Amino acid sequence: MAFNFLQSKMTKAVKKASSKGMLSKENIQDVISEIRIVLLESDVNLKVVNKFIESITEKAIGQVVDVDRTASQTILKIINNELVKILGGEVIEWKKQIESIVMLVGLQGSGKTTTVAKLASFLVNKKKLYKKPLLVALDVYRPAAIDQLEKLSKTLMMDFYAEKNTKDVKKIAKNAIKFAKKNNNDLILLDTAGRLQTDDKLMTELEDIKQLTKPSEIIFVVDSMAGQEILNVAEIFDKKLKLTSAIITKLDSDAKGGAALSLSSAIGLKIMFIGTGEKISNLEIFHPDRQASRMLGLGDIETLTERAREVSNENDQEKMMRKIISGKYDLEDLVESISQMAKMGNLGSVAKMLPGMNINENQINSAEKKMIIYNILISSMTQKEKKNPKILKHPKRKDRVLRGSGRPVQDFNNLLRDFEKSQKQMKEMAKYIKMGKMPNMSGGFNNIK
Ligand SMILES: Nc1nc2c(ncn2[C@@H]2O[C@H](COP(=O)(O)OP(=O)(O)O)[C@@H](O)[C@H]2O)c(=O)[nH]1
């Protein structure tokens, strides 16, 4: 998981402290200087480290005048609180506008283009905050950059805007906004160009784009492998563009991550999301408190519980069970079960630890794709058709859904086939349940190929 390096070292330092049971002033100094070294080794900014050490020293020394058994607990709590503060304190909520325009900026290779796709999928498919996003390619200098975003848009089945025969970024940005208005897009994501280092020409270009598009969010994308100089880079971007937040990418790597983690405390730029892999689903909300507990080796029960809840909430299970027994399983239920499969993707290694869930990566990927396609097809159907998909075999109905959804007939046939298969399984399951035997639930979803 994220920040492995810092986490393992920090845990060790804290463990040593708590094993002492009783702490004296000298012991506290020892623990604190050990933590200082860990932070510096992890590439956390020196100013941030000093600020941190100063505040824990002040609080710890004051606290432990009467040395007692709970001293190590007390100091752990102090360290935890200060760490949460350093990491930005609170979770940043996404501010939804009627029409949100979001600009992603950052150095070349930091992960902007990938993150545009991740963010679109997160806000639209997962959080359902928007309905009709538009992905705009404004990195015109490398043709491959446009193609990369185009491909991602296709995978997500989201609108895409680019102009391949001009390098006039200002004109493209203006046209993209015009296009979005006409096209009723409610979320516009601007993928901008980066450089290996900041330069005036790039900054002017980004300022122009900002002027012309008036973004509600300007997000700085930063690679967790970046060194200390990234803080200066972020400051330059912030001065010119007034950044609203940051996203740290590649936290699945074994980067130390300390420089990026210092953004909030060093220059006041709060981290909103973290990228934890190359896949579109690998984007997570940044929780300073959970991150702090992970670093201190206190674990992160909240994230685990939350993810488990996302995958199967009790109410949903009960509802599904009632539907199965009553034989009222319909097309929307099919998509629901497939979407649960897709959500497993976010569970990653956790899913592997749960017994009975032998789902592999391919199944998760194809479930993600299927869910998007099936949702599109189903949104072109009437309530009656969703409840009773048999009537969709009528050519007139089939034609209407195909035209409405713009999907090929093969997708349509796959959906009906999956439904029939799944319905049959549900009937079997109902039989079992009525007989008082519980079948293996995961088997039902696993068989959908
Ligand atoms: N492992 C991993 N790779 C990432 C992540 N985000 C982006 N990448 C990869 O980093 C590389 C550069 O990303 P790209 O989006 O093209 O960066 P850009 O130049 O800022 O647009 C690509 O190979 C991405 O697949 C992440 O969170 N984890």
Ligand SMILES: [Mg+2]
């Ligand atoms: Mg790019």
